Amino acid sequence: MKMRNRAKVFVIDDDALIAAMIARALKGEGHEVLTESLSFSDIVRRIKDCSPDIVLLDISLSGRSGIEILEEIKEERISSEVIMLTSDERVETAVKCMKLGAVDYLTKPFNLDELKIIIRNLLEKKLLRHEVSYLRKVYSELFDKEIIGESVITRELKEKVGRIARARVPSILITGESGTGKELVARCIHRVMHGGCSNGCAPFVAVNCTALPEHLLESELFGHERGAFTDAKSEKKGLFELADGGTVLLDEIGDMRPNLQSKLLRVLEERTLRRIGGRDEIPVEVTVIATTNRNLMQAVETGDFRLDLLYRLNTFSLTVPPLREKREDIPALARHFLGHFTRQYNNRTVKGFSREAEDLLCSYDWPGNIRELRNVIERIVVLESSELIQPLHLPGEIAHLPGSRSRTSDYxxxxxxxxxxxxxxxxxxxxxxxxxxxxxxxxxxxxxxxxxxxxxxxxxxxxxxx
Ligand SMILES: Nc1ncnc2c1ncn2[C@@H]1O[C@H](COP(=O)(O)OP(=O)(O)OP(=O)(O)O)[C@@H](O)[C@H]1O
Ligand SMILES: [Mg+2]
Incomplete structure (x- = not known):
């Protein structure tokens, strides 16, 4: 985005001398200044037409109050920032102006340098606001392309993902069956959250809590000091430290042991951690996204999961629904994966699905959810070379062929x-x-x-x- 540190400033002061003095000073800073003398009834229209970045508005104009003009500017929803100028030193007047939406207030006689600084700060803020909203838009569109599906359920999910990501909440729980897209959602949240980072480089680390035994997971997450245990030959930073400023994805949080759960809770509440064998409290700024396909409330009842941690994580939670609850998305997903894999495997013949094949894909229950659909399409693209995918090309359990799993199970x-x-x-x-x-x-x-x-x-x- 183009940097713009020159402002268009509209000066409204019926003291021509003051107006000229302000104009000179601001032009010297490179700003564009308008000081037209207009009949006051026209003034708001004029402001609207030339949409200045900043309006300098004297409060006591001969003939009309600047406060009235300020009110009208706000009523018309003109986006220019208004700075009030006055010789009235009473605090009440200043408070009134700010309440009505002025961004600042200067009492005459004021120092021109002060005015220059106020304008500089305003421009910087405006620039940042623009940048943030621009990036948010870009990144929202980005994840719109990644999370495929236009069913009501998926649209609602995408909206919620966007809201949570933009709120930059400290921890998020994503629940859903296996293969529904929990990790995809987590990565999208991370990207929207950190899209604004100048080089787009906030770290994202994922850990599967099922894959490692407790003591290894602990040292993986929290790191250790040298000599903390037999194998700790040198100090090691944990993933929380490595992800500082970014996101840690804890996959299958339901499998984390209670002892580690308490340590995690401390990171979430105190925003600090202690390495294994360490004495220092190390501050960390991470967003923790936890996923699970288990019912954590049940795990709490059996004593496998800490209730306080569940409450903490549950504050912001998302459920990714199973594919069979959003069948309208299946054709779009199938076509998406078909496009993806025909490109990846350079398969130039397979073009699409026959009506019958699509119907079968839509009526199957997909216990493995979107991952299963993805795998089925990948297999077809690798093995098949007919232009249209027919029921014959689908796995038996989907095409209801003899020999399908459901039939053989009792054979x-x-x-x-x-x-x-x-x-x-x-x-x-x-x-x-x-x-x-x-x-x-x-x-x-x-x-x-x-x-x-x-x-x-x-x-x-x-x-x-x-
Ligand atoms: N809405 C979607 N649009 C496109 N691709 C999707 C969508 N949802 C999931 N996928 C894809 O499906 C696959 C499985 O998704 P992911 O790994 O995020 O699931 P998961 O819920 O984390 O599964 P598990 O519980 O097994 O870890 C990935 O390849 C992912 O990119
Ligand atoms: Mg996953």
């Missing part, structure tokens, strides 16, 4: 008392699948829920391609 293979060679069974099944699919290997692979490569391997191994 029992009779094992003879004498036993059976597993390899024989495999050979038999691959052969049957090929027969059933009339030699169509893609379909045969689907019937057995194996990849095309696996099928090809077995066909070769058992010599079924004769």
């Amino acid at each position: 029992r293979f009779p094992l003879p008392d004498s036993g059976l060679s597993l390899e024989e069974v495999e050979r038999e099944l691959f052969q049957q699948a090929l027969e059933k699919a009339k030699g169509n290997r893609t379909l045969a692979a689907r019937l057995l829920q194996v990849s095309y490569d696996t099928l090809r391997y077995h066909v070769k191994k058992f010599g079924l391609d004769a």
Whole structure:
């Protein structure tokens, strides 16, 4: 954005000498100054037309009160900032002007340098405000493109994400089933929050609380001093310190042990931490975003989760709904992933979905949510080369093909008392699948829920391609 530290200033003072003096001083600073003498009934219209950045308005004009003009400027919602000039030293007058929306107030005779400084500060503030609103807009649009879906549910989610991010709250809890997009939402929040950072570089670190045993997670998060425990050969900064000024994403917070939960609570409440084995309180400024697909209230009841931490995290919470509750988003998501993967794998043939295939995608329940949809589309793009994706190309559980998981779950293979060679069974099944699919290997692979490569391997191994 272009820097602008020159202002357009409109001076309204019926003392021509003072007006000229102000004009000279401000022009010397490079500002553009207007000091037209107009009949006062026209003045607000004139201000509106030339939309100055700043209006210098004398309070006691001959014929009309500056206060009235100020009121009219505000009523007309003119965005210019108004600085009042007066020889009236009473505090009440100043208070009245500020209440009516003036940004500042100068008592005559005033020092011209003081006026210059006030204008400089105002411009700086205005510039910052512009920059912030511009960046917020850019970043909101950005995450609008990333969080795909225009269903009411998704639109509401995006709005809430934007509101929470702009409020820069200290901690956020994101709940939702696996694969619904919790991490995506967390990253969007982070970006909107820190879009204003001059080089867009606030750190974002993600930790999965399930992946590490308690003591490792503790040293990962809080760091340690040298010699704090046997393996601590040198001091180490924890992720909270590394993420200072940015965001820590705690994935699966429900799996964090209670001892660590208390330490986390301290970071949230005191904004300081102590490394393992350390004595100093180290201040940290981080936004903590925690995610969970568990019901934390239940975990509180079983004693696995601290109620005070839940309250703290719950202050700002978001729930990302499962895909089956926003089926209207499925076509857009499917097309989005199709575009993404055809580009990634340079697949130039697959163009879209047949009506029937799209209907099947929309009626499936997606227990793995958006991640499952993404994976299904990726597999199709890698394996298929027909222009339109048909039901035949979809996994069995979605296309309701025989051999789908739901059908096989209660299927029992009779094992003879004498036993059976597993390899024989495999050979038999691959052969049957090929027969059933009339030699169509893609379909045969689907019937057995194996990849095309696996099928090809077995066909070769058992010599079924004769
Ligand atoms: N609304 C969406 N638009 C586009 N892509 C999405 C959307 N929601 C999720 N995704 C994509 O789906 C995948 C899974 O999302 P993500 O990893 O954020 O889910 P999660 O809720 O964190 O899952 P888990 O609970 O398993 O950690 C990611 O590739 C993500 O980019
Ligand atoms: Mg996740």
